[in-house]
């Protein structure tokens with residue numbers, strides 16, 4: 001799929017304030033700093049479209065980006081950001097949960113995982129919750145440029161093994177690097193396939 005246009009539409013903290021165009025959308029979630037905003041910039045080929053930071057906790061709102069005037073990419077705040085107050089954390093969690101559970105336009109949630117790390121409890125619990133709620137999702141490993149091919153393959157294999165303890169079947173799985181523009185074609189054609197099936 002060719003990206004002909006990508007534009008920021010709106011940021012907000014409430015699912016009921018999200019765009020009402022009814023177009024399908026794909027949202028990115030995962031731990032703070034895992035690379036959600038960077039991946040949106042890489043996929044769209046627009047540096048600085050979504051705001052990124054070396055410090056975790058950058059994205060604090062639900063951000064809609066209209067792609068090819070036809071569908072949205074949605075940048076969400078990260079979960080598990082420890083340096084927020086309890087109220088701040090609870091507020092973010094509610095924002096994310098309400099969005100995931102109530103947003104009927106959401107056709108697939110991409111859960112980002114840092115490919116350098118072994119399976120983290122917070123991610124596994126989040127994935128389990130998605131399963132319980134019946135939310136369609138796919139897994140996206142990020143920052144693959146930061147480790148050797150061998151280590152990357154070993155980490156992905158370990159992750160699959162861990163998931164298969166919980167799931168009968170693996171969800172769709174993508175390996176990406178925003179730095180190296182890895183996984184771009186695969187993700188875009190996955191989205192394209194879903195768009196065409198709607």
Ligand code: GTP
Nearest residue numbers: 032033034035036037038052053057058059078178
């Ligand atoms: P929050 O908005 O805080 O939840 O973070 P985020 O998940 O949106 O992460 P963001 O895209 O802001 O990236 C966090 C940091 O990781 C930045 O310093 C990025 O440059 C870096 N980063 C993201 N993706 C990659 C990647 O593929 N490779 C490398 N080497 N660095 C990356």
Ligand code: MG
Nearest residue numbers: 036037058059
């Ligand atoms: Mg972000």
